[in-house]
Amino acid sequence: MTRWGMAIDVRRCVGCQTCTIACKQEHGLPADVAWRFVADCEVGEYPDVRRVFLPMQCMHCAEPPCVPVCPTGASRQRDDGIVWVHYDACVGCGYCAMACPYQARHLIHTAAGYFEQPTPSEAAQAHPERHGVMTKCTFCKERVDDGLAHGLRPGVDPDATPMCAVACIAGAIVFGDLDEVSSCVSRLAADPRAQVLMPECGTEPRVYYLAD
């Protein structure tokens, strides 16, 4: 059974936001929407202070609180664990965003461009089906599915791997099958230093973070 997951090595992240831009470009996101971003965090108090870059995105939880609350069934979870939104079924009520503890869902009100008129690139990447509905990181499921259909291995072959992991300049983002013991992501997830965000929420995130 495949269970897609991700490991993010916070110690490697340099906060360059390349993953943010790669995601926006891959999915043609409007100007005010980013499905992932890197938070620049200063933690602690003097003299015990650290600066940490924390990449944030959908955690593709095993127990996603966003799915059962959805009144239309638009928020869904695949057998491989990927949580996604069926745009044609979404009413845009925002309930799933209220249920998500990770601030990972984004309602696209208007597809604002970067300029007064859409650039040719923006016009070519327009997604009218996303207007007025909830959107989120999909683990680049189209890339994963296409890659699998062509015999590629997600997490190993770049063409079958989420764009953020491919674009990361520091190798901080690792994607793969958590159920495949030999995969890099499962080894990282099993590392004693690996942790998930806010385990007290009981959502069982499938994105692991490696801190010191």
Next chain:
Amino acid sequence: MATVTTAPRMEMIPAQRQELWGWPAVVNFVLGGLGAGWYVVAVLAAGFERSPGVTAASWAAPVLVLAGFAAVAGEAGRPLRGPRVLTRLRTSWMSRELLAGIAFVLLVAADLAFPLRLHRAQAMVAAVLLALAQGFMVRRARGVTAWDVPLVPVLFLLSALLSGSGAHLLVGALAGRAPIPAVIGGTLLLIVVSFVVWARYLAWTSEDAYRRAVAPLREGRSAVLIDGAGYGLPLLLGLLALAAPPVAGALTALAGALLVAGQAYAKARLIRAAGRLRPITLAIPLSRRRSS
């Protein structure tokens, strides 16, 4: 030399105010609760019989509930897909809220057309379910610190009954009907119970994120308007009304207005001011750099 000393759970991204559910959502919660509570109180006060109070509530409450739904539909990104909201009754409290609201409106309409105690009882059950569904809907919003509290459904139910009592007393007084002491007494009891639950909710946990989230509900102007004008003053006015029957009408009218306004304000503050998304935390060890 760097020595790892601790690995505390650090707040990486601070709590931020939710912006998706705005005033239309507030209107839905306020009007839905008010309509449901008013009908329940009116029917209970009349002992399930037809009365002028029940008739007033029967006409006004469905309008209030439907106005709330209309307001919140306007906030949705794709309101024309609204009927789809009924498709996930097994898991979503938003679906259940809509179903309870529709059932309530239809049952009240049935009672107006064909007056029956059975219709009134069924409509009352639907009204209670509507108020509870709104509470559970908010409670299941796990991303909002101040909403993800088991007490919230009870809070919403009591708020609905309290604001409904207020509307019942206010409309009755305006219509020139003498307030019934038992109804005033019941309202006073409800005020006390609701205030105890409200106070318990505000002190639900000592976690820092929660205390910061509910701070807008228990400090400054909110404390004066919710605790003072919304609970304390109506309690005092109700006691005075029991002690001085000649002026009871005016006193209960004022108390009723304060109850409606106080609960509306409390819900608005709960959704808007206290609606803060959970802070994102991570266990990060801090390093202490020693001089030798």
